[in-house]
Amino acid sequence: MKNVRRVEAVFEVLRIVVAFLVAYGLTLLVLVIISEDPAQAIYSFTVGPFTTPRRIGGIIQKAVPLVFTGLGMCFMYSVNRFNLSGEGIFIMSACITTYFALSMQGLGLPKWLYILVLLAIGALVGFVLASIPAIINVKLGANIIVLSIMLNYILLYFTQFVLTRVVRDVGVSYTASYEIPVTARFGELIPRTGIHTGVFVALLFCVVVTVLFKKTSLGFEMRTVGSNPDFAVQIGINAVTTIVLAQALGGALAGVGGSLEQLAMNSRFQWTELTNHGMNGVVVAVLAKKRPQYVILTALLMAYIRQGAQVVSSSTDIPAEFIVLVQGVIILMVAAETFLSKTRNKIIYESALRSTENSNAA
Amino acid sequence: MINFITNFGFSVLRLSTPIIYAALACTVTKKAGLLNMSVEGMMLCAALLGVISSALTQSVLLGVLGAMLAGCLVGALISYVNLVGKSELYLTCIAINLMATGGTTFALYMITGAKGTTFSYLASLAVPTIQIPIIKDIPLLGPILSGHSLLTYLAFLCTALIWWLLFKTRLGLRLRSVGENPHAAESVGISVTRIRTTAYLIAGAVAGLGGAFMSMSYVAWFSRDMVAGRGFIGLSANNIANGSPVVATIFSMLFGMADTVANILQLTDAGIAYFVKMLPYVITIVGMVVMSVFQIRRRKHMKQKAVAAAIQEAAAEKQT
Numbered sequence: 001m002k003n004v005r006r007v008e009a010v011f012e013v014l015r016i017v018v019a020f021l022v023a024y025g026l027t028l029l030v031l032v033i034i035s036e037d038p039a040q041a042i043y044s045f046t047v048g049p050f051t052t053p054r055r056i057g058g059i060i061q062k063a064v065p066l067v068f069t070g071l072g073m074c075f076m077y078s079v080n081r082f083n084l085s086g087e088g089i090f091i092m093s094a095c096i097t098t099y100f101a102l103s104m105q106g107l108g109l110p111k112w113l114y115i116l117v118l119l120a121i122g123a124l125v126g127f128v129l130a131s132i133p134a135i136i137n138v139k140l141g142a143n144i145i146v147l148s149i150m151l152n153y154i155l156l157y158f159t160q161f162v163l164t165r166v167v168r169d170v171g172v173s174y175t176a177s178y179e180i181p182v183t184a185r186f187g188e189l190i191p192r193t194g195i196h197t198g199v200f201v202a203l204l205f206c207v208v209v210t211v212l213f214k215k216t217s218l219g220f221e222m223r224t225v226g227s228n229p230d231f232a233v234q235i236g237i238n239a240v241t242t243i244v245l246a247q248a249l250g251g252a253l254a255g256v257g258g259s260l261e262q263l264a265m266n267s268r269f270q271w272t273e274l275t276n277h278g279m280n281g282v283v284v285a286v287l288a289k290k291r292p293q294y295v296i297l298t299a300l301l302m303a304y305i306r307q308g309a310q311v312v313s314s315s316t317d318i319p320a321e322f323i324v325l326v327q328g329v330i331i332l333m334v335a336a337e338t339f340l341s342k343t344r345n346k347i348i349y350e351s352a353l354r355s356t357e358n359s360n361a362a
Numbered sequence: 363m364i365n366f367i368t369n370f371g372f373s374v375l376r377l378s379t380p381i382i383y384a385a386l387a388c389t390v391t392k393k394a395g396l397l398n399m400s401v402e403g404m405m406l407c408a409a410l411l412g413v414i415s416s417a418l419t420q421s422v423l424l425g426v427l428g429a430m431l432a433g434c435l436v437g438a439l440i441s442y443v444n445l446v447g448k449s450e451l452y453l454t455c456i457a458i459n460l461m462a463t464g465g466t467t468f469a470l471y472m473i474t475g476a477k478g479t480t481f482s483y484l485a486s487l488a489v490p491t492i493q494i495p496i497i498k499d500i501p502l503l504g505p506i507l508s509g510h511s512l513l514t515y516l517a518f519l520c521t522a523l524i525w526w527l528l529f530k531t532r533l534g535l536r537l538r539s540v541g542e543n544p545h546a547a548e549s550v551g552i553s554v555t556r557i558r559t560t561a562y563l564i565a566g567a568v569a570g571l572g573g574a575f576m577s578m579s580y581v582a583w584f585s586r587d588m589v590a591g592r593g594f595i596g597l598s599a600n601n602i603a604n605g606s607p608v609v610a611t612i613f614s615m616l617f618g619m620a621d622t623v624a625n626i627l628q629l630t631d632a633g634i635a636y637f638v639k640m641l642p643y644v645i646t647i648v649g650m651v652v653m654s655v656f657q658i659r660r661r662k663h664m665k666q667k668a669v670a671a672a673i674q675e676a677a678a679e680k681q682t
Binding site: 034082136140141142143145146147149150151153154157158160161164165273276279282283286317318319321322323324325327328331332335336337338339 | 397399443446447448449450452453454456457458459460461463464465467468471472475587591594597598601632633636637639640643644646647650651653654655657658
């Protein structure tokens with residue numbers, strides 16, 4: 001039995017690795033076919049992200065928001081609720097953060113407190129918003145996927161209202177908010193890499209969430225409710241509270257991610273569309289097997305691929321969008337249960353056969 | 363004033379068209395028990411392929427058929443991964459939507475060399491508009507109802523067709539039984555996989571028409587992300603309608619009206635326009651809440667009735 005479990009665990013990882021390699025190989029193949037200079041394109045895609053400090057910094061930069069939305073999705077998955085509101089929360093908290101960053105300008109807060117307050121606001125926005133579909137779903141049984149997608153569009157249009165009516169800087173020719181004061185923004189950590197001090201916040205949250213999942217009673221309750229709600233109720237866990245709380249915390253993470261991205265990467269709020277950070281967070285969480293301790297790895301992996309695509313598009317005439325092929329194929333293969341399942345069953349069968357033979361011989 | 367009313371009515375019908383197609387595509391799969399989150403991706407692929415095939419063949423009909431084929435192919439891919447690969451449906455749909463958004467943009471850039479639209483790059487065609495002989499002369503109603511794209515009229519025809527398909531044909535009956543209870547359907551010899559694949563192919567074709575409307579009627583070119591959430595509005599219309607194609611069409615028109623109002627307000631008061639744009643989504647959430655409350659009440663009522671009946675029966679038995 002132990003053997004079977006080990007084979008299954010190894011296979012889970014193997015499946016993801018194989019899916020990734022297949023997708024990566026497929027992308028290289030596409031690059032070769034469409035590029036006029038295949039060697040250059042492949043070099044740019046694979047090695048390109050590591051060639052200059054700024055490009056390496058770009059990987060880190062791109063990984064940070066994915067860490068937050070990925071961790072957020074781990075919470076949703078832990079209680080088995082597919083709450084997609086992270087997408088809308090990300091843009092919403094960036095917008096609200098901008099508003100408060102601008103309105104608190106005159107207070108003269110020290111930098112650390114200023115940023116801390118803004119991140120807390122982002123977390124609060126996410127906490128409240130993610131719990132709306134969560135509560136409707138758990139109390140009334142309405143479909144959480146549809147609810148959260150609807151919420152995302154409502155939030156998008158709300159941010160656009162705030163952008164055009166409240167925070168818009170009419171002095172610039174494009175649609176953007178006023179500039180957020182420098183004291184509220186994350187500074188550059190290593191010069192000329194674009195790596196910002198927000199990286200520490202991301203790392204901190206990785207550790208905190210992992211500990212919360214593994215070492216606290218809330219983590220245990222979430223896992224129990226997620227895997228067996230009836231059993232959870234029997235042993236005295238308040239399932240409704242746990243389900244809503246887990247999703248609210250997931251939303252809070254996406255909220256912090258949105259705030260941090262705004263304060264670290266952009267001096268003005270100027271998003272006019274959903275940013276897909278939330279959806280990519282789903283990819284990151286699925287690749288990390290829905291466990292927070294692996295999120296940082298998968299976020300870096302996805303960021304590396306994106307950085308590669310960016311290098312390719314800047315050094316050749318191939319648009320960076322070819323990268324969605326990798327993402328799409330990976331999710332489709334990882335999501336498909338039957339992918340590699342025959343091989344797995346064969347190995348489990350054989351190992352079981354062997355162990356019975358062994359025990360017979362003994 | 364009369365001019366304003368006719369323009370408004372005309373716009374409502376025009377803007378409702380893609381939403382109706384999206385809602386109908388969702389309805390077919392919903393009846394088969396599947397949430398179709400990927401209409402957005404289906405429509406986007408169809409819009410692109412419609413432009414390409416009409417430009418290559420210089421035939422409107424082949425262009426529209428190309429768009430429908432693109433929708434079907436996306437549907438086939440989803441059903442393959444979902445039913446044969448046994449993946450979780452929502453994850454599959456998210457992957458498909460991401461791939462459709464990026465993939466169409468990629469194709470667009472490869473064709474045009476990093477321009478945002480195919481306008482002036484591809485000589486694609488538009489679906490003809492139709493003047494209805496007698497109706498067009500009726501005052502007020504004429505200018506609203508007449509002069510639309512052929513695809514707009516087809517959308518309403520499709521509503522009837524889908525209704526007929528779902529409620530009057532053998533396939534429809536099987537489709538609904540699979541949606542109600544797949545295990546029961548399986549036990550009487552209906553292939554759930556085949557029925558659900560069929561549902562996805564039909565949904566793909568219908569969504570394909572919606573995509574064709576976007577790139578061959580609404581405008582006559584393809585631009586990136588041109589479906590712009592209409593697939594999801596269709597999904598919400600279908601969700602409130604709870605699987606009825608006629609109600610879904612009515613809600614699609616309501617949402618099309620919200621779209622029209624938002625477009626008008628955009629010119630005068632952009633701030634309020636965003637709140638109007640929210641309406642379809644707010645209405646959907648409220649609708650879902652109300653429906654769920656009713657369902658819970660009804661279930662409770664049924665349970666009470668059953669309990670009361672059981673007690674009566676027990677009492678009657680005791681007497682005899």
